[in-house]
Amino acid sequence: xxxxxxxxxxxxxxxxxxxxxxxxxxxxxxxxxxxxxxxxxxxxxxxxxxxxxxxxxxxxxxxxxxxxxxxxxxxxxxxxxxxxxxxxxxxxxxxxxxxxxxxxxxxxxxxxxxxxxxxxxxxxxxxxxxxxxxxxxxxxxxxxxxxxxxxxxxxxxxxxxxxxxxxxxxxxxxxxxxxxxxxxxxxxxxxxxxxxxxxxxxxxxxxxxxxxxxxxxxxxxxxxxxxxxxxxxxxxxxxxxxxxxxxxxxxxxxxxxxxxxxxxxxxxxxxxxxxxxxxxxxxxxxxxxxxxxxxxxxxxxxxxxxxxxxxxxxxxxxxxxxxxxxxxxxxxxxxxxxxxxxxxxxxxxxxxxxxxxxxxxxxxxxxxxxxxxxxxxxxxxxxxxxxxxxxxxxxxxxxxxxxxxxxxxxxxxxxxxxxxxxxxxxxxxxxxxxxxxx
Ligand SMILES: NC(=O)c1ccc[n+]([C@@H]2O[C@H](COP(=O)([O-])OP(=O)(O)OC[C@H]3O[C@@H](n4cnc5c(N)ncnc54)[C@H](O)[C@@H]3O)[C@@H](O)[C@H]2O)c1
Numbered sequence: 001x002x003x004x005x006x007x008x009x010x011x012x013x014x015x016x017x018x019x020x021x022x023x024x025x026x027x028x029x030x031x032x033x034x035x036x037x038x039x040x041x042x043x044x045x046x047x048x049x050x051x052x053x054x055x056x057x058x059x060x061x062x063x064x065x066x067x068x069x070x071x072x073x074x075x076x077x078x079x080x081x082x083x084x085x086x087x088x089x090x091x092x093x094x095x096x097x098x099x100x101x102x103x104x105x106x107x108x109x110x111x112x113x114x115x116x117x118x119x120x121x122x123x124x125x126x127x128x129x130x131x132x133x134x135x136x137x138x139x140x141x142x143x144x145x146x147x148x149x150x151x152x153x154x155x156x157x158x159x160x161x162x163x164x165x166x167x168x169x170x171x172x173x174x175x176x177x178x179x180x181x182x183x184x185x186x187x188x189x190x191x192x193x194x195x196x197x198x199x200x201x202x203x204x205x206x207x208x209x210x211x212x213x214x215x216x217x218x219x220x221x222x223x224x225x226x227x228x229x230x231x232x233x234x235x236x237x238x239x240x241x242x243x244x245x246x247x248x249x250x251x252x253x254x255x256x257x258x259x260x261x262x263x264x265x266x267x268x269x270x271x272x273x274x275x276x277x278x279x280x281x282x283x284x285x286x287x288x289x290x291x292x293x294x295x296x297x298x299x300x301x302x303x304x305x306x307x308x309x310x311x312x313x314x315x316x317x318x319x320x321x322x323x324x325x326x327x328x329x330x331x332x333x334x335x336x337x338x339x340x341x342x343x344x345x346x347x348x349x350x351x352x353x354x355x356x357x358x359x360x361x362x363x364x365x366x367x368x369x370x371x372x373x374x375x376x377x378x379x380x381x382x383x384x385x386x387x388x389x390x391x392x393x394x395x396x397x398x399x400x401x402x403x404x405x406x407x408x409x410x411x412x413x414x415x416x417x418x419x420x421x422x423x424x425x426x427x428x429x430x431x432x433x434x435x436x437x438x
Pocket of ligand 1: 022050096111118167171
């Protein structure tokens with residue numbers, strides 16, 4: 001009976017001590033939700049600046065209010081540290097470290113390995129460990145579990161509990177949050193599932209226990225592959241519509257009136273963010289090791305990664321129609337973030353579009369109210385200070401990110417030529433030939 005285990009009662013009355021490992025876009029909101037529920041939470045991160053900010057009661061993640069963090073820190077229910085030995089006092093541990101791809105597009109699980117090695121010495125009986133980082137099926141059982149118990153006499157499902165629970169947060173979204181988005185949980189054993197579910201039930205509105213850790217790992221990859229493939233499909237529909245002279249946005253709006261059997265996805269300059277362009281590649285990588293080619297993923301990836309080049313070809317065509325060459329033209333890119341109203345440039349197609357425009361000899365500037373500086377391995381740019389002046393002085397404006405605070409009427413009025421990859425101008429353009437779309 002799981003109810004008779006010592007950990008169960010601590011989770012039941014919320015007296016359990018929680019450690020959240022990794023205080024980024026996923027970890028900080030999670031730590032906040034757990035602390036708000038009444039748990040005593042410590043966030044552990046090697047990044048001293050994040051730990052210091054947390055301990056000052058300051059949020060550095062848009063989705064979390066500073067007032068919320070401040071209240072919890074002052075109440076003593078949330079704090080940060082760089083000291084992994086605090087795990088020895090933790091009853092529950094959530095791991096929210098990055099899982100990027102290497103340059104070769106293979107999964108880089110070094111952060112999971114490193115965190116496992118950091119906490120292994122402090123593993124103790126009656127604790128639950130949950131991996132939240134997105135990864136390929138099998139990681140929790142085949143990679144994390146052996147690292148956690150290396151050289152220790154701890155039996156999973158009996159002495160301690162291990163599960164996977166995918167984070168599903170959509171940064172910038174207010175209706176579905178860490179707290180009210182159903183939390184899928186799958187353990188190494190059934191007892192592990194039940195204990196991890198109990199942990200999250202204390203703080204989340206709804207928990208969905210599933211049969212195994214692998215089901216939970218695969219669930220996340222299905223969700224993000226579904227998005228990636230459908231975005232790839234609608235991007236190709238946009239290219240097809242362009243060939244036929246049909247407005248793709250009119251087609252999508254009309255199709256979306258169907259009350260069943262259709263889900264609206266919109267085309268754009270390419271995929272961005274830490275999840276949709278990357279997560280499905282975990283799956284295709286894993287399948288390659290099993291001699292299977294994930295064809296939908298490969299095809300969608302090919303179409304989506306081709307979109308920045310397609311956008312630049314449309315800019316070239318639009319300038320050509322005005323008797324100008326891409327080389328030497330002043331091009332202003334609006335929006336560097338990968339989606340509206342956030343400050344995240346990870347994998348943003350804006351970076352590719354800017355790079356390709358520069359390679360073609362254009363003089364490129366950008367504006368983004370959320371991103372004052374753009375520093376990457378290949379780019380070093382500063383957002384133009386006066387948006388409308390820069391619009392007026394540019395040969396072409398390329399709308400990459402449709403931030404809601406932009407005054408699109410003013411941009412339209414002043415621009416000589418606009419490539420609108422998001423249909424941000426909508427009806428404003430009214431068929432004006434100076435505005436082109438995908
Ligand atoms: N950002 C999202 O929208 C999102 C959504 C769902 C799932 N995810 C997944 O969640 C995971 C975390 O993503 P994120 O966006 O929060 O990343 P992030 O880069 O914002 O945060 C990760 C944090 O982990 C810290 N860290 C690095 N090594 C560590 C270690 N050894 N121990 C403890 N902390 C360590 C980093 O300093 C950083 O603060 C990834 O697997 C990601 O795919 C992200």
